[in-house]
Amino acid sequence: MSKSKAGLLQGTLDMLILKALSLGALHGYGIGQRIAQISDDTLKIEEGSLYPGLYRLERRGWIESEWDVSDNNQRAKFYKLTRSGRKQLILEEQNWERLAGATMKALRAS
Amino acid sequence: MSRIKTTVQSLHAWRHPEQIACEVEEELRFHIAKRTIANIESGMTPDQAQLAARQSFGNFHQIKTECCEISRNLPFDPGPLRMGIYIAIAVLAGGTALWAVNIPHHNLSAVLWQLIAIAVLVRAFIAGRRNKVTCQSPKE
Numbered sequence: 331m332s333k334s335k336a337g338l339l340q341g342t343l344d345m346l347i348l349k350a351l352s353l354g355a356l357h358g359y360g361i362g363q364r365i366a367q368i369s370d371d372t373l374k375i376e377e378g379s380l381y382p383g384l385y386r387l388e389r390r391g392w393i394e395s396e397w398d399v400s401d402n403n404q405r406a407k408f409y410k411l412t413r414s415g416r417k418q419l420i421l422e423e424q425n426w427e428r429l430a431g432a433t434m435k436a437l438r439a440s
Numbered sequence: 441m442s443r444i445k446t447t448v449q450s451l452h453a454w455r456h457p458e459q460i461a462c463e464v465e466e467e468l469r470f471h472i473a474k475r476t477i478a479n480i481e482s483g484m485t486p487d488q489a490q491l492a493a494r495q496s497f498g499n500f501h502q503i504k505t506e507c508c509e510i511s512r513n514l515p516f517d518p519g520p521l522r523m524g525i526y527i528a529i530a531v532l533a534g535g536t537a538l539w540a541v542n543i544p545h546h547n548l549s550a551v552l553w554q555l556i557a558i559a560v561l562v563r564a565f566i567a568g569r570r571n572k573v574t575c576q577s578p579k580e
Contacts, residue, residue, distance in 0.1 A: 358467060359474040377475065378498030381468065385510035391446055397463075400470075407467045 343375060343383050345426060348411060348419040351393060355410035357400060358384060384409060392418050453511040464507045472497055526564030533557035 350356065350364040362380055365373055387393045392415030400406040411419070453460045472493045479489035494500070537553030 357470065359471045376498060377471065377496050378468075378500070378503040381464075381471075381503055382506045382510060385507045389446055389450075389510060389513055394445070404470060404473070405466065406470050407463070 342426075343379070344387060345419070345422040346373065346375070347380070347383055347387060348392060348415055348422065351409055351411040352416065352419055355408045357406040357408050361409065387415070390418075391415070447514060450512060450514045453508075457508065457512070460511050461504070461508050464504050464511070468497070468500060468504060468507075472500075523564050526560050530557045530560040530564060533560060 346365050346369075347361055350361045350368065353364065353368075356364060358380055361384070362375055362377055365375055384393065384395075388395060388409070392412060393409045394412050395407050395409045397405055398408045472490075475493035475496060476486075476489045479492050480486060484492060497503075533553050534557040537550050537557055540550035540553055541547070
Protein backbone atom coordinates (compact mmCIF):
# COMPACT_ATOMS: atom_id res chain seq x y z
CA MET A 331 0.00 0.00 0.00
CA SER A 332 1.18 3.49 -0.83
CA LYS A 333 2.56 5.49 2.07
CA SER A 334 1.68 8.87 0.61
CA LYS A 335 0.12 11.10 3.24
CA ALA A 336 -3.64 11.23 3.02
CA GLY A 337 -5.50 14.47 3.63
CA LEU A 338 -8.30 14.37 6.17
CA LEU A 339 -11.92 14.75 5.21
CA GLN A 340 -13.92 17.33 7.12
CA GLY A 341 -15.30 15.83 10.34
CA THR A 342 -12.90 12.89 10.32
CA LEU A 343 -10.57 14.55 12.81
CA ASP A 344 -13.19 14.34 15.59
CA MET A 345 -13.67 10.63 14.96
CA LEU A 346 -9.91 10.00 14.94
CA ILE A 347 -9.43 11.89 18.22
CA LEU A 348 -12.23 9.86 19.83
CA LYS A 349 -10.71 6.64 18.47
CA ALA A 350 -7.22 7.55 19.76
CA LEU A 351 -8.65 8.30 23.20
CA SER A 352 -10.70 5.08 23.28
CA LEU A 353 -7.36 3.33 23.82
CA GLY A 354 -6.52 5.39 26.92
CA ALA A 355 -5.96 8.91 28.27
CA LEU A 356 -3.41 11.02 26.37
CA HIS A 357 -2.11 14.59 26.05
CA GLY A 358 -2.50 16.50 22.77
CA TYR A 359 0.91 15.54 21.42
CA GLY A 360 0.27 11.89 22.30
CA ILE A 361 -3.06 11.96 20.47
CA GLY A 362 -1.32 13.11 17.27
CA GLN A 363 1.28 10.38 17.68
CA ARG A 364 -1.33 7.71 18.32
CA ILE A 365 -3.35 8.70 15.25
CA ALA A 366 -0.21 8.42 13.13
CA GLN A 367 0.61 5.07 14.76
CA ILE A 368 -2.82 3.43 14.39
CA SER A 369 -3.08 4.61 10.78
CA ASP A 370 0.35 3.14 10.03
CA ASP A 371 1.70 6.69 9.45
CA THR A 372 -0.74 7.24 6.58
CA LEU A 373 -2.82 9.89 8.34
CA LYS A 374 -0.85 12.91 9.48
CA ILE A 375 -2.90 15.63 11.11
CA GLU A 376 -1.81 19.24 11.09
CA GLU A 377 -0.48 19.47 14.64
CA GLY A 378 -1.97 22.80 15.67
CA SER A 379 -5.42 22.01 14.28
CA LEU A 380 -5.74 19.20 16.79
CA TYR A 381 -6.25 21.60 19.71
CA PRO A 382 -9.37 23.53 18.57
CA GLY A 383 -10.78 20.07 17.77
CA LEU A 384 -10.02 18.87 21.29
CA TYR A 385 -11.61 21.95 22.86
CA ARG A 386 -14.73 21.54 20.72
CA LEU A 387 -15.08 17.88 21.69
CA GLU A 388 -14.70 18.82 25.34
CA ARG A 389 -17.47 21.45 24.98
CA ARG A 390 -19.73 18.75 23.57
CA GLY A 391 -18.99 16.59 26.60
CA TRP A 392 -17.43 13.76 24.56
CA ILE A 393 -14.02 14.10 26.19
CA GLU A 394 -12.80 15.55 29.47
CA SER A 395 -9.43 16.83 30.55
CA GLU A 396 -7.29 17.20 33.63
CA TRP A 397 -3.77 18.43 34.32
CA ASP A 398 -1.28 15.77 35.33
CA VAL A 399 2.44 15.05 35.11
CA SER A 400 3.78 13.56 31.87
CA ASP A 401 6.47 10.87 31.52
CA ASN A 402 9.24 13.53 31.57
CA ASN A 403 7.84 15.14 34.76
CA GLN A 404 6.33 18.09 32.91
CA ARG A 405 2.82 19.35 33.63
CA ALA A 406 0.51 18.34 30.77
CA LYS A 407 -3.19 18.33 30.04
CA PHE A 408 -4.51 14.81 29.59
CA TYR A 409 -7.72 14.00 27.77
CA LYS A 410 -9.96 10.98 28.19
CA LEU A 411 -13.17 9.75 26.62
CA THR A 412 -16.45 10.20 28.49
CA ARG A 413 -19.34 7.75 28.35
CA SER A 414 -21.19 9.92 25.81
CA GLY A 415 -17.94 10.19 23.82
CA ARG A 416 -17.76 6.40 23.63
CA LYS A 417 -21.35 6.28 22.33
CA GLN A 418 -20.55 9.02 19.82
CA LEU A 419 -17.53 7.08 18.57
CA ILE A 420 -19.74 4.03 17.87
CA LEU A 421 -22.17 6.27 15.94
CA GLU A 422 -19.35 7.93 13.99
CA GLU A 423 -17.83 4.54 13.10
CA GLN A 424 -21.20 3.26 11.84
CA ASN A 425 -21.73 6.42 9.76
CA TRP A 426 -18.22 6.19 8.38
CA GLU A 427 -18.60 2.53 7.39
CA ARG A 428 -21.89 3.32 5.64
CA LEU A 429 -20.34 6.26 3.78
CA ALA A 430 -17.18 4.36 2.83
CA GLY A 431 -19.27 1.40 1.62
CA ALA A 432 -21.49 3.63 -0.50
CA THR A 433 -18.48 5.47 -1.98
CA MET A 434 -16.74 2.20 -2.81
CA LYS A 435 -19.92 0.89 -4.45
CA ALA A 436 -20.16 4.07 -6.53
CA LEU A 437 -16.51 3.80 -7.61
CA ARG A 438 -16.90 0.16 -8.65
CA ALA A 439 -20.00 0.84 -10.72
CA SER A 440 -19.33 0.37 -14.40
CA MET B 441 -23.58 15.49 34.19
CA SER B 442 -20.76 16.37 31.78
CA ARG B 443 -22.97 19.14 30.32
CA ILE B 444 -23.22 20.75 33.76
CA LYS B 445 -19.46 20.39 34.15
CA THR B 446 -18.77 22.04 30.78
CA THR B 447 -21.23 24.86 31.59
CA VAL B 448 -19.37 25.50 34.85
CA GLN B 449 -16.06 25.44 32.91
CA SER B 450 -17.45 27.95 30.38
CA LEU B 451 -18.54 30.31 33.16
CA HIS B 452 -15.11 29.90 34.78
CA ALA B 453 -13.50 30.76 31.42
CA TRP B 454 -15.64 33.92 31.22
CA ARG B 455 -14.67 34.97 34.74
CA HIS B 456 -10.95 34.15 34.42
CA PRO B 457 -9.97 34.66 30.75
CA GLU B 458 -6.29 35.30 31.59
CA GLN B 459 -6.02 32.01 33.50
CA ILE B 460 -7.55 30.10 30.57
CA ALA B 461 -5.19 31.85 28.13
CA CYS B 462 -2.20 30.83 30.29
CA GLU B 463 -3.38 27.21 30.45
CA VAL B 464 -3.94 27.05 26.68
CA GLU B 465 -0.50 28.54 26.10
CA GLU B 466 1.12 26.07 28.50
CA GLU B 467 -0.59 23.19 26.71
CA LEU B 468 0.49 24.37 23.25
CA ARG B 469 4.05 25.05 24.41
CA PHE B 470 4.21 21.54 25.86
CA HIS B 471 3.32 20.18 22.42
CA ILE B 472 6.05 22.22 20.70
CA ALA B 473 8.59 21.14 23.34
CA LYS B 474 7.73 17.46 22.80
CA ARG B 475 8.00 17.86 19.02
CA THR B 476 11.36 19.66 19.40
CA ILE B 477 12.73 16.76 21.49
CA ALA B 478 11.49 14.26 18.88
CA ASN B 479 13.14 16.30 16.12
CA ILE B 480 16.48 16.38 18.00
CA GLU B 481 16.26 12.61 18.50
CA SER B 482 15.77 12.20 14.76
CA GLY B 483 19.09 14.01 14.12
CA MET B 484 18.32 17.75 13.87
CA THR B 485 20.30 20.43 15.67
CA PRO B 486 18.40 22.10 18.57
CA ASP B 487 17.79 25.26 16.50
CA GLN B 488 16.60 23.33 13.46
CA ALA B 489 14.45 21.14 15.70
CA GLN B 490 12.72 24.09 17.33
CA LEU B 491 12.13 25.85 14.04
CA ALA B 492 10.72 22.70 12.47
CA ALA B 493 8.50 22.13 15.52
CA ARG B 494 7.07 25.66 15.29
CA GLN B 495 6.51 25.30 11.55
CA SER B 496 4.75 21.97 11.82
CA PHE B 497 2.55 23.33 14.61
CA GLY B 498 1.13 26.20 12.56
CA ASN B 499 0.01 29.66 13.64
CA PHE B 500 0.48 29.55 17.42
CA HIS B 501 -1.43 32.74 18.29
CA GLN B 502 -4.35 31.97 16.01
CA ILE B 503 -4.72 28.48 17.51
CA LYS B 504 -4.40 29.85 21.04
CA THR B 505 -7.11 32.48 20.38
CA GLU B 506 -9.39 29.87 18.83
CA CYS B 507 -9.00 27.54 21.83
CA CYS B 508 -9.69 30.39 24.29
CA GLU B 509 -12.85 31.34 22.38
CA ILE B 510 -14.10 27.75 22.33
CA SER B 511 -13.48 27.54 26.11
CA ARG B 512 -15.88 30.44 26.64
CA ASN B 513 -18.66 28.94 24.50
CA LEU B 514 -21.57 27.50 26.41
CA PRO B 515 -22.33 23.86 25.57
CA PHE B 516 -25.91 24.89 24.61
CA ASP B 517 -27.69 27.68 22.76
CA PRO B 518 -28.15 30.51 25.33
CA GLY B 519 -31.02 32.13 23.32
CA PRO B 520 -33.97 30.21 24.85
CA LEU B 521 -32.44 30.60 28.33
CA ARG B 522 -32.19 34.38 27.83
CA MET B 523 -35.80 34.52 26.64
CA GLY B 524 -36.91 32.42 29.63
CA ILE B 525 -35.20 34.80 32.05
CA TYR B 526 -36.95 37.79 30.45
CA ILE B 527 -40.33 36.06 30.64
CA ALA B 528 -39.75 35.13 34.30
CA ILE B 529 -38.87 38.77 35.13
CA ALA B 530 -41.97 39.96 33.23
CA VAL B 531 -44.21 37.54 35.17
CA LEU B 532 -42.67 38.70 38.46
CA ALA B 533 -43.13 42.37 37.52
CA GLY B 534 -46.73 41.68 36.47
CA GLY B 535 -47.40 39.90 39.75
CA THR B 536 -45.92 42.80 41.70
CA ALA B 537 -48.10 45.22 39.69
CA LEU B 538 -51.23 43.21 40.61
CA TRP B 539 -50.16 43.21 44.25
CA ALA B 540 -49.48 46.99 44.17
CA VAL B 541 -52.96 47.69 42.69
CA ASN B 542 -54.57 46.24 45.82
CA ILE B 543 -52.59 48.52 48.15
CA PRO B 544 -54.36 51.89 48.70
CA HIS B 545 -52.59 54.99 47.30
CA HIS B 546 -50.07 52.88 45.35
CA ASN B 547 -51.58 53.18 41.88
CA LEU B 548 -48.47 54.92 40.58
CA SER B 549 -46.19 52.07 41.58
CA ALA B 550 -48.68 49.58 40.06
CA VAL B 551 -48.50 51.46 36.76
CA LEU B 552 -44.71 51.49 37.02
CA TRP B 553 -44.56 47.72 37.56
CA GLN B 554 -46.98 47.18 34.67
CA LEU B 555 -44.71 49.24 32.44
CA ILE B 556 -41.69 47.21 33.56
CA ALA B 557 -43.55 43.96 32.83
CA ILE B 558 -44.52 45.17 29.34
CA ALA B 559 -40.97 46.39 28.62
CA VAL B 560 -39.43 43.07 29.66
CA LEU B 561 -42.00 41.10 27.65
CA VAL B 562 -41.13 43.18 24.58
CA ARG B 563 -37.43 42.47 25.27
CA ALA B 564 -38.20 38.73 25.54
CA PHE B 565 -40.07 38.88 22.22
CA ILE B 566 -37.09 40.63 20.56
CA ALA B 567 -34.68 38.06 22.08
CA GLY B 568 -36.88 35.27 20.73
CA ARG B 569 -36.95 36.75 17.23
CA ARG B 570 -33.17 37.28 17.27
CA ASN B 571 -32.75 33.64 18.28
CA LYS B 572 -34.92 32.54 15.34
CA VAL B 573 -32.87 34.66 12.94
CA THR B 574 -29.63 33.08 14.25
CA CYS B 575 -31.01 29.59 13.64
CA GLN B 576 -31.88 30.28 10.00
CA SER B 577 -29.56 28.74 7.46
CA PRO B 578 -27.53 31.24 5.43
CA LYS B 579 -28.89 32.26 2.02
CA GLU B 580 -27.42 30.50 -0.98
